[in-house]
Amino acid sequence: MNSPSIIALLYGPDQPGLVSRVSSWIFLRGSNIVHADQHGDPEAKIFFQRIEWIPSGQIDEEAASFEKFATVELGMNAKVAQSTDRPKVALFVSKIDHCFHDTILRFRSGEMSGELACIVSNHSDLQVDTEHYGLPFYHIPVSKATKAESEAEQLRVVHKHGAELIVMARYMQVLSDGFLDKAGCPVINIHHSFLPAFAGGKPYHQAHTRGVKLIGATAHFATADLDEGPIIHQDVTRINHRNAIPDLIRKGRDLEKSVFAQAIRLHLDNRILVYNNKTVVFD
Amino acid sequence: MNSPSIIALLYGPDQPGLVSRVSSWIFLRGSNIVHADQHGDPEAKIFFQRIEWIPSGQIDEEAASFEKFATVELGMNAKVAQSTDRPKVALFVSKIDHCFHDTILRFRSGEMSGELACIVSNHSDLQVDTEHYGLPFYHIPVSKATKAESEAEQLRVVHKHGAELIVMARYMQVLSDGFLDKAGCPVINIHHSFLPAFAGGKPYHQAHTRGVKLIGATAHFATADLDEGPIIHQDVTRINHRNAIPDLIRKGRDLEKSVFAQAIRLHLDNRILVYNNKTVVFD
Amino acid sequence: MNSPSIIALLYGPDQPGLVSRVSSWIFLRGSNIVHADQHGDPEAKIFFQRIEWIPSGQIDEEAASFEKFATVELGMNAKVAQSTDRPKVALFVSKIDHCFHDTILRFRSGEMSGELACIVSNHSDLQVDTEHYGLPFYHIPVSKATKAESEAEQLRVVHKHGAELIVMARYMQVLSDGFLDKAGCPVINIHHSFLPAFAGGKPYHQAHTRGVKLIGATAHFATADLDEGPIIHQDVTRINHRNAIPDLIRKGRDLEKSVFAQAIRLHLDNRILVYNNKTVVFD
C-alpha cells in the first residue's frame, strides 16, 4: 500500500474505448491499476475518470507521459498527480477560529495530503495561536478603500508560498473576480447554510426566522458569484424550537468544521472534477 | 399506561406562575400529570406548554373545565384533547401513489391516533386500490374552469365526513385561500425539497441542476402562500453524481413518505403549536 | 440510456492487467462501457469489478462469450447479467406486515429490477392482502414436528416459480442449513438491530434494557449461523428516554422497511459481491 502511485483525473467528450485505451496504456508499461472509477453523464455526453496506479518505471516520467497521452492522443482534460504530492495550502481567516484550529490540527495529524504553508488574516486575533502552531501569519487588513491593495498583498503571500489551494475558514471578506483570476488556483469556501437556502449574510438568523428543522453547511469552490460556485460537500444537523440563535451557531460550528475539512481532503486526494458549475466527487 | 388521558396544548403571553397554576389546577382535582413540557420564547415573550394527565373525574367534564380555566382565567390559547380521540382525516391524492399507500397502511397498523375517513382525488387512478383498502373514494376532477365548483364539492365531502384534518399526499393542485378558510381545519402538505430551497415546481430537477449533495422533503401546514407555511418536519438524504433525476425521485419517495407520516402523527398526537409562521413541536 | 446493457460482477486473485484485459475485450468488439468500478482488497489480494456496457452485437451471445472469457481466460469468478433481466423473487412472511406491504409496493412501482413471484407464509393472516395485490399465496404452516416437510414444500414452491432470490420480510422462522443448500439461490433477511449488537430474539427489548441512544436494522444474507451472515446494509435512528418499547418497534419498522428494500434493490441491480463473510457493495 505504500508504493507511490499516480492519480489521474480525466474528463472530456465521451468516446468509445476510453476505459480500454487508458487501462491498456498503463498495462502495456507493466504498471498496475489499484483503483479506477468511471462515470458518464448521459445528458452532457461527458466522460469522467479517476484512475490510480503503481508505475512500473520512474514515476515523474510516467506521469508526464500519461498526461501527454491523455491530452494529446485522447483529447481529454487531465490532471495528473502523485500520491506523495504535498501541495501547499494557504488558509484565510478573520476572527472566528473554529475552522482555523480544526483545519490546522487535521493537517498536523497527517489527515490531509498537503501542507499548510501560511495563514492570511484581515485581523491579528489569531496571530498568537498561529505562532504556537509554528506557522507563518500574515496580517493584511482590508477596508473598502484599500481592498485592491490588500488583495495584491494577499496574492504576493499566496504566490511566495507557492500555494496551490486557498481555503477560506470563515474568512469574512468577499474575494474579487480579479483575485480569483490571478490566484491561479482553486479557492474553497465554507458557507454556514444548506445552499441554495439562506445564501448571503447571517444564514443562521435566516434559518431561525423561517423556522426550518435542520441547519446545514456547504463547502464550495469560490466563484465570482458569491455562494453560487460548484458545491463540493454538504451536511445538516437537526434543531428544535428550544434552540435559539446561539445554539444554531454552536451546532453549526461542528457542521462547518466537518464539511470544510472533508472538502479540503477530497480536493487534496484528487477526487473532485468540476463541470457545468457542478462537481463529480469520486469518494 | 392505558388509562385515557387529557392533553392540553397552551400558548400565550408569558406571565409568572403559569406552570404552577396549571399543575395545581390538575393536582387539586386529584388528577395525575404523566408528562409535561414547557417552553418560553424569550424574544417573543410567549409561553408554550404541552401537558398530559390522567383525570380523577369524568374525563369530558374535566377537559371542558380545564379549557375554560386555561382560556378564561389564564387568558391562554388552548387546545384540549383526549388520548382516545380519533379525529377523522381526509386524504387528498392525485396519481402518485407512494404517500397514498404509506399513509393508509400506517393508519391501518394503528400507528396514527386518528381515522382515515375518505380519499379525495382529481383522478380516478387510485380508486381500485382505495376500494381494496375499504375506504370511500371521491373522484372530483379539477380544471381551471371548474376549480371553484370542484373545491366546493371537495369541501362538501370533507365536511360530510367530519374531517378535522386534511393531508395532501402529493396532491398536485394548489388549494385556494377560500378553500383553506372554509375547510375549518388544518391542512398538511408534503413538499419534495428541503424548503426554502427549491420551492415551486420540479424541485428534484432544480436540485439536479444546482448540483446539491443532499435532497430533502418538508412537511408543512398549507397556507395561502404556497410552500411558505409553517414547517413541521424535514429530512434529507445523500445523493451523488451517479444519481440522475429518476434516482433523486426514487430516493425522494422514501423521504416524502417518512417526513409526511411523522408530521401527521405529531399533529394527531397533539404535539404541534403554531405561532409566527413557525411550529413548536413537543416530540 | 434505454439500450439494454450487460453487467458483469467479477472477483478473484489480483493480477496485473485485469482492467485493461476486461475493457479491451469489450472495446475490441465495438461495445461501449457505460460504468465501471474496481476495487482491490490489498490484504486479501482480491480484485473486484462491476462493469456495465452496451453490447455491439447480439446481447445473449456477447454475455455468454464474456462469461467464458472471464472465467476461463482470466480465471475470475463471474456473474454476468443483463439490465433487462427480471429475476423471480419469493417473499417469505409470517404475520408482521410492514415489510410485506413495503416490498410488494416497491416491486409494483417499478423500483426493483425483478418480479415478485410468490408469497410464502407459515400463517394465513396476509392471504387476503396478497390476493388484492394479485399475487399467489402459499400457506405452509411450520411446527417443530413438521419442519422438514414444510421446508420441502417451501422449496417446491420456490422452485416451481423459478425464484432466483428469497427475501425474508420478518419471517419468524429459522431456515435450516439443508434448506439454504437446496434453495440454490441467495436468501436476504432483515434483522431488527444494528448487528452485531442485539443478535437473537427481541432486539428492541434488549436495546431498551441496555439504554442505547440509537436503534438499528441490518439486512444480511442468511447463512447457517443465524444473524452471522454477510451484512449488506444497515441504518440507525435516534431514540430517547421518552421512547418505550412500542415506540422503538414503531420507529424500527421504518428502518426495517428501508434497509430491507435497499438490500433487495442492490442485489437485483447486481451490485453486491460476497467474500470472507463480507460484502462489497458497488453503489
Next chain:
Amino acid sequence: MNSPSIIALLYGPDQPGLVSRVSSWIFLRGSNIVHADQHGDPEAKIFFQRIEWIPSGQIDEEAASFEKFATVELGMNAKVAQSTDRPKVALFVSKIDHCFHDTILRFRSGEMSGELACIVSNHSDLQVDTEHYGLPFYHIPVSKATKAESEAEQLRVVHKHGAELIVMARYMQVLSDGFLDKAGCPVINIHHSFLPAFAGGKPYHQAHTRGVKLIGATAHFATADLDEGPIIHQDVTRINHRNAIPDLIRKGRDLEKSVFAQAIRLHLDNRILVYNNKTVVFD
C-alpha cells in the same frame, strides 16, 4: 436570558402532585420558571424532572432552600445547580490527541459550562501543547507494578484542583474500582464503537472484520465494568468496502470528538440523570 438561574435535577418514586408542588414552591417565592421537563418511567414508577427558574431572592439561599424542600419534604433525589456554576474538569489523556485538542478548544470557546482545571497523562507527548494552551499538565506514568501508586497520585491532582468531573479523552488505561470510588465525581469515557457492539480493544479492527456498514462512538459514564456503564450519547457514520482500517480510524476520530463533547456539555448543563444503569437526557 442573562439573569442567573437555578437548575434542579430531581428523581424519585412517582407520587401525585410533584409537578404542582415543585412549581408552586417556586411560584410562591415570586420566582419564574423558564424551562421545565418531566418524564415518568411507567415500568420503574420513577419520576424525573429538570426545572430551571430565575430566583426572586438571593440565589444561593433559594437554591439551598429548594434542595432541602426537594429532599426532605418531597423525598426526592436532588441535584441543584446554578447557571453561573463553572465546575472544574480534569482531562485524562494518553498520546492520541484529537479529543484532547477538541475538548480544550471547546472549553476555550465558551461552549462548555465549566472550566478545564488540569490535564493528566500517563505520557508526556501532549505536554508542550498543553502549555501552549496555558493549562497545568501532570505526567503520571502508569505501569502494572505502579498502578496503585499512580492512581493515588492522579487522585491527589484531581482533588487539588477541585475537579467535579473527570473526562477520559482516549485515555488508554482502565481506572480501578477504587479510583472510581475515591474520585467522588463522575467519570465520562469515550469508546470508539457503537456499544454494545465491539466492546473491548481495537473496535475498528473488530468492525472491519465483521464487515459492518456503519461505525460508531459511545460516550458513557465509567463504571467498574468496562464499557458497561450508562450510555450518554452515541452516533454513527457510514463506511464502505473502500475504507481500510486507517480510514475507519480517521472517520471515527470525528465521531469520537463530537460524541464526547456532547456528553460533556450535557453533563455540565445538568441535563443527565442516571438510574438503572441508563441515562435520562433532557436535551
